[in-house]
Amino acid sequence: MQQQELIQQYDYEEISLRELIEILLKGWKLIAIITAICVLMSGVFSFLIIKPTYEAKSVLMASLATDKLANISKNGESVEAILSTISTYPVLTIQTYKEQIKSPKVLQQVIEELSLTEKEITRVGLRDMISLEAIKDTNLIEIKVTHNDPKLAADIANAVAKRFTEFVTDISREQASKSSKFLKTQIESEKQKLDEASLELKKLMAQPRGVDELVSEQEAKLILLSEYKVGVVEKEVELSKLKAGLTAAEEELKDTPKILVTNKSVSEDQLLSSIISEEKNKSAIETASITMKNEEININYFELSTKVAEYKMMVSEVSEELEMMKAKIDETQKEIEAIQSDLAEKKHQLNLVQRNVDIAQATYDAFLKKYEETRVVEATEMGESTINIVSHALVPIRPVAPRKMLNVAIAGILGVMVGIFVAFFKEYWQKSAVQL
Numbered sequence: 001m002q003q004q005e006l007i008q009q010y011d012y013e014e015i016s017l018r019e020l021i022e023i024l025l026k027g028w029k030l031i032a033i034i035t036a037i038c039v040l041m042s043g044v045f046s047f048l049i050i051k052p053t054y055e056a057k058s059v060l061m062a063s064l065a066t067d068k069l070a071n072i073s074k075n076g077e078s079v080e081a082i083l084s085t086i087s088t089y090p091v092l093t094i095q096t097y098k099e100q101i102k103s104p105k106v107l108q109q110v111i112e113e114l115s116l117t118e119k120e121i122t123r124v125g126l127r128d129m130i131s132l133e134a135i136k137d138t139n140l141i142e143i144k145v146t147h148n149d150p151k152l153a154a155d156i157a158n159a160v161a162k163r164f165t166e167f168v169t170d171i172s173r174e175q176a177s178k179s180s181k182f183l184k185t186q187i188e189s190e191k192q193k194l195d196e197a198s199l200e201l202k203k204l205m206a207q208p209r210g211v212d213e214l215v216s217e218q219e220a221k222l223i224l225l226s227e228y229k230v231g232v233v234e235k236e237v238e239l240s241k242l243k244a245g246l247t248a249a250e251e252e253l254k255d256t257p258k259i260l261v262t263n264k265s266v267s268e269d270q271l272l273s274s275i276i277s278e279e280k281n282k283s284a285i286e287t288a289s290i291t292m293k294n295e296e297i298n299i300n301y302f303e304l305s306t307k308v309a310e311y312k313m314m315v316s317e318v319s320e321e322l323e324m325m326k327a328k329i330d331e332t333q334k335e336i337e338a339i340q341s342d343l344a345e346k347k348h349q350l351n352l353v354q355r356n357v358d359i360a361q362a363t364y365d366a367f368l369k370k371y372e373e374t375r376v377v378e379a380t381e382m383g384e385s386t387i388n389i390v391s392h393a394l395v396p397i398r399p400v401a402p403r404k405m406l407n408v409a410i411a412g413i414l415g416v417m418v419g420i421f422v423a424f425f426k427e428y429w430q431k432s433a434v435q436l
Helices: 002-026 028-049 065-070 078-086 094-101 104-114 123-129 150-206 211-254 270-280 284-289 299-378 382-386 404-435
Strands: 054-062 130-134 140-147 259-265 291-297 387-391
Touching: 002 028, 002 404, 028 404, 054 094, 054 150, 094 130, 094 140, 094 150, 104 123, 104 150, 123 130, 123 140, 123 150, 140 150, 150 299, 150 387, 211 299, 291 299
Parallel strands: none
Antiparallel strands: 054 140, 054 387, 130 140, 259 291
């Protein structure tokens, strides 16, 4: 049973394939005619009607110099970092170049240079004629221009490349000009601030008893204080010696009698001896045997008394001098403290003013440096240093379109397909009409 069904299915498929082949053989003339018509029409359009399109190509090499320019002073701090941000130049990458090449300004300049308005080419039409391609893993950009006139296509490609380099220069100069104007205004303002800070510093330095003068006064007072302290030590040593001498003199004075009492022979006094001899009628021997007490002032006692008095006077004088020197030390220390207080205040004021001057000077220098950089950029042909035209467009010899043989081949294939479809449709239509 299954084998019989398979045979019937095989017969059915064989009959269907045969019918298809018969239909194709039956309608071969129709297929051939339609194919021939398509091929003929394609040939007429490709060879006679459609104008040939030529493609001119110029190649640019981007050095990305603006990227380096934009990174100038990026490692700077504070004011310089801020100024680098303010005056950053436009960074043109490969993708940015591709977008800017078709900018309206570049297209309009090309139209005016080549008088394309006479050929009824607008910016939109010119933009559609241009195609851009970045060569992979390189910094090369291909500018392709397609047009029916090969010379015009080459002229447009070269004009676009030239005008784009000028465009890069223009936008760099425009940015530099804006930054330059801003920086010039700020330089004047910062110069005024610097002058004001410098004038304030001069006024502070011109005030009486400035920092240097106070430092000199302090050094002089410290030297004087040191001398006073040395003098006090010397006076204390001298006073100690005087007190020791006074004590010794007083002790010696205590042990020294004021009056000396001695036994004296009358014969030692000639006058008294003669008087006694006359009155008493005594011989010289008898007179010599007579003695008497004699009191005399002790010279040593008076000398010691004078010495003690002198010691006391010197002790008093040295003590007074010592007290005066100690008073001068206290006075000098107070003066030094007052000077130190004034000096600290003056130094604080000087530091504040000097810091303002330093900040104003640093800010002014930063603005001036950045201003000089922008002036250099303004004077630089940034386009020529950034974009190099490595290959100018040449007048193309062979058109890139239409591709005649390819068009004819495609038309032949389409003709065959249409012919087959028409043949099958005709057979189907005829069978349907017979059944009705």
